[in-house]
Amino acid sequence: MNTVKIGWIGLGKMGIPMSQHLVKAGYPLNVYNRSKDKEDAFKAQGIGSAASPAELIQHTDVVFVMVSDDKAIDDIFTGENGLLKPEVSGRVIINMSTVSPAISKEMAAKCIAQGNHYLDAPVSGSVKQAEDAALVIMVGGDATAFEQVKPILEKLGKLAMLVGDTGAGNTAKLAINTLLGIVAQGLAETVTLARQNGIDAEALTTLLNNSALGSPLIKIKGEAIVNNNFNAAFALKYIAKDLRLAKDMGADTPLAQTAYKTYQDAEAALGEEDIIAVIKHLG
Numbered sequence: 001m002n003t004v005k006i007g008w009i010g011l012g013k014m015g016i017p018m019s020q021h022l023v024k025a026g027y028p029l030n031v032y033n034r035s036k037d038k039e040d041a042f043k044a045q046g047i048g049s050a051a052s053p054a055e056l057i058q059h060t061d062v063v064f065v066m067v068s069d070d071k072a073i074d075d076i077f078t079g080e081n082g083l084l085k086p087e088v089s090g091r092v093i094i095n096m097s098t099v100s101p102a103i104s105k106e107m108a109a110k111c112i113a114q115g116n117h118y119l120d121a122p123v124s125g126s127v128k129q130a131e132d133a134a135l136v137i138m139v140g141g142d143a144t145a146f147e148q149v150k151p152i153l154e155k156l157g158k159l160a161m162l163v164g165d166t167g168a169g170n171t172a173k174l175a176i177n178t179l180l181g182i183v184a185q186g187l188a189e190t191v192t193l194a195r196q197n198g199i200d201a202e203a204l205t206t207l208l209n210n211s212a213l214g215s216p217l218i219k220i221k222g223e224a225i226v227n228n229n230f231n232a233a234f235a236l237k238y239i240a241k242d243l244r245l246a247k248d249m250g251a252d253t254p255l256a257q258t259a260y261k262t263y264q265d266a267e268a269a270l271g272e273e274d275i276i277a278v279i280k281h282l283g
């Protein structure tokens with residue numbers, strides 16, 4: 001039995017399988033989710049739930065946050081019953097959501113002022129990698145706090161790496177998702193070109209998977225296209241969000257800007273489907 005008491009905020013597609021690894025590892029866990037029905041399966045396992053982030057942090061040593069975006073982070077940290085409400089100190093708050101480096105810096109300053117640590121620790125990988133504890137975790141923040149929680153992070157992923165100061169994890173994640181957005185649109189265009197000229201997706205993806213261009217991503221998303229399965233492992237609305245955050249960082253990235261426009265245009269109709277549903281937008 002591990003003695004570090006853990007709180008988990010955000011029981012979405014990623015948060016559920018990730019937090020379950022900590023249960024399996026024997027950590028005492030308490031959870032919080034905005035929509036309370038998502039806590040039911042945890043309660044049925046005998047796992048405690050808190051009424052608010054403020055309540056959760058009072059009874060935990062380490063708090064994980066895995067939610068949608070900057071607004072969700074702002075609500076959870078600074079909302080009426082947010083994490084920053086109680087006068088507690090000595091906690092480590094690990095924000096695994098993909099958000100802007102700017103909001104991490106803002107929240108880290110507030111946490112540090114209270115005597116708590118803040119680490120930004122977004123992940124590369126989606127639901128399958130979360131289920132397999134095969135995520136790649138990129139961390140920004142204090143090296144001592146990172147070393148303290150590294151054994152816990154290693155229950156969630158195959159690599160947990162400190163990249164730099166606060167916000168560096170977010171920056172690395174947005175750089176990686178820039179490539180993800182471009183590659184997914186590239187695959188969708190490649191299959192579309194082939195299909196519209198008489199080669200079906202199965203044949204084309206078999207060729208791709210055996211070529212030097214093959215990769216785990218091309219394989220998984222190629223299968224999704226062939227099987228017409230667009231259930232979200234990584235929702236299209238989230239790549240639109242990430243490419244917008246990347247654009248706000250101001251680098252010279254013309255391909256990413258084009259991809260951002262594509263996903264932005266596709267979002268209204270396809271936002272809840274998987275990123276590779278972008279192929280339906282292409283025609």
Ligand code: NA7
Nearest residue numbers: 010011012013014015034035066067068072075097098238
């Ligand atoms: P999901 O499955 O869309 O889950 C999103 C979670 O974020 C879910 O628990 C939401 O609670 C929570 N959320 C969203 N907005 C808020 C606000 N304003 N306040 C509190 N909680 C909120 O996302 P994934 O698990 O696929 O992805 C999570 C992150 O990983 C994201 O950054 C991606 O870019 C990558 P709800 O259940 O809706 O009440």
